[in-house]
Amino acid sequence: MRWAIISNVKIIVIDDDKLVRNFLVTTLEYSVNRDILTFDNGFSAWVYINKPEPLDLIFSDANIPEIDGIKLLSQIKKKYPKKKYILMSGNPAHEKIANQLGADAFLAKPFTVYDIFDIVQKFVVEGESTT
Amino acid sequence: MQKFGAHTHNIREMDMDDIFLSRLKLLVIMAKAFLDGCPLGENRCRAILENARHMESEAVILGSLLSKFKQDSISTGAMDFDHLFYQRVKLLAAMVKAFAQAHPLGSHRRKSLQDNLDIICRIMMFKGEFVRRQFLEVA
Numbered sequence: 001m002r003w004a005i006i007s008n009v010k011i012i013v014i015d016d017d018k019l020v021r022n023f024l025v026t027t028l029e030y031s032v033n034r035d036i037l038t039f040d041n042g043f044s045a046w047v048y049i050n051k052p053e054p055l056d057l058i059f060s061d062a063n064i065p066e067i068d069g070i071k072l073l074s075q076i077k078k079k080y081p082k083k084k085y086i087l088m089s090g091n092p093a094h095e096k097i098a099n100q101l102g103a104d105a106f107l108a109k110p111f112t113v114y115d116i117f118d119i120v121q122k123f124v125v126e127g128e129s130t131t
Numbered sequence: 132m133q134k135f136g137a138h139t140h141n142i143r144e145m146d147m148d149d150i151f152l153s154r155l156k157l158l159v160i161m162a163k164a165f166l167d168g169c170p171l172g173e174n175r176c177r178a179i180l181e182n183a184r185h186m187e188s189e190a191v192i193l194g195s196l197l198s199k200f201k202q203d204s205i206s207t208g209a210m211d212f213d214h215l216f217y218q219r220v221k222l223l224a225a226m227v228k229a230f231a232q233a234h235p236l237g238s239h240r241r242k243s244l245q246d247n248l249d250i251i252c253r254i255m256m257f258k259g260e261f262v263r264r265q266f267l268e269v270a
Contacts, residue, residue: 006266019150022185027157030178033270088136090144099132108136110149113157115135117264122133125266 006032009124010054014069015061015088016040020109024059027113031120042067049076055083057123059107062089070097077102084123151189152255155220158186158227159257162248164267165230166241172270179231187224190217216254223247 009032015021018040025036039045043066049055058076062069073085087098090109098106104123107115137143161179165171171179226244230236236244251257 006269017145019147020145022181023150023154023157026154026178026182026185029174030157030161030182031264031266033172033174035174090142092139092142095134095139095142103132105133105135108134108139108142110141110143110145110153111136112153113160119135120266121264 006034006124007127009034009056010037011057011059012037012039012045012048012055013059014039014042014045014064014072015059016064017061020061020088024116027116028059028120031117032124041065042069042072046072046075049080049083058083058085060085060087062087062091062094070094070101073098073101073103086119086123151186154182154186154189155251155255156257158182158220158223159248159252162223162227162244165227166245166248169267170270171231175270176231179227183224183227183231187221187228190221190224216251219247219251219254223251 011028011032011034013021013025013028013036015024015038021038021040025038028036037048039048042060042064045058045060046067049058060069060072064072067075069087069089073087076083076085081102084104085102086105086107087094087103088107088109088111089095089098092108095106095108105119107119161182223244226240226247229240
């Protein structure tokens with residue numbers, strides 16, 4: 001049996017909706033058994049992302065204050081094209097925009113535990129995340 | 132770009148019911164994984180405790196809302212059923228907290244945990260969804 005190996009992955013979650021953010025963080029923390037960093041606005045997240053710290057995976061809601069998730073996606077993909085960005089939204093129109101801007105995944109709300117597990121499988125276990 | 136989550140025609144913002152149901156499924160997965168011998172670890176324990184505490188308080192809030200409603204009207208079988216369900220969720224949360232805090236289990240508690248899980252899964256019609264994920268088998 002091939003064992004799944006979880007690397008020392010660094011994940012951040014950006015969402016100002018505390019209920020959704022906490023649920024996502026709990027599920028991710030349980031899945032990968034690592035600390036998850038959180039932000040409730042795009043500006044603080046952008047400041048952190050610009051630090052020379054390893055960062056593998058970014059989950060961001062589209063509607064966040066300061067710098068919204070779509071603008072943040074655009075900025076990150078221009079400056080750090082290898083960082084993996086997953087845009088979350090309850091607006092179907094954001095899917096096309098996310099695709100155009102180079103998002104690695106679109107997480108449509110409402111999402112479930114299994115959707116998060118699938119993302120962990122794809123981007124963490126199968127080694128598609130890179131710094 | 133990969134897509135996850137709701138189908139396009141079902142996309143909407145998440146509400147409290149979505150969160151409650153998802154967290155309940157996560158609680159069930161956490162309990163089943165533990166019973167199956169999946170390893171814990173510091174972060175995992177913290178996540179388990181956070182989820183269990185959240186569900187415990189949500190179950191109390193929902194249960195007390197039902198109790199208040201009961202006082203104001205004639206009790207029906209359906210409301211008693213709901214009340215019992217929320218008590219079972221609260222019990223599951225307490226059971227999950229116990230193993231996350233490394234309290235001793237024993238065969239009777241293990242059976243009680245399994246029985247409570249089975250009943251909750253039956254009520255919620257969680258059937259065969261809990262396919263084991265390999266990444267839960269490593270810490």
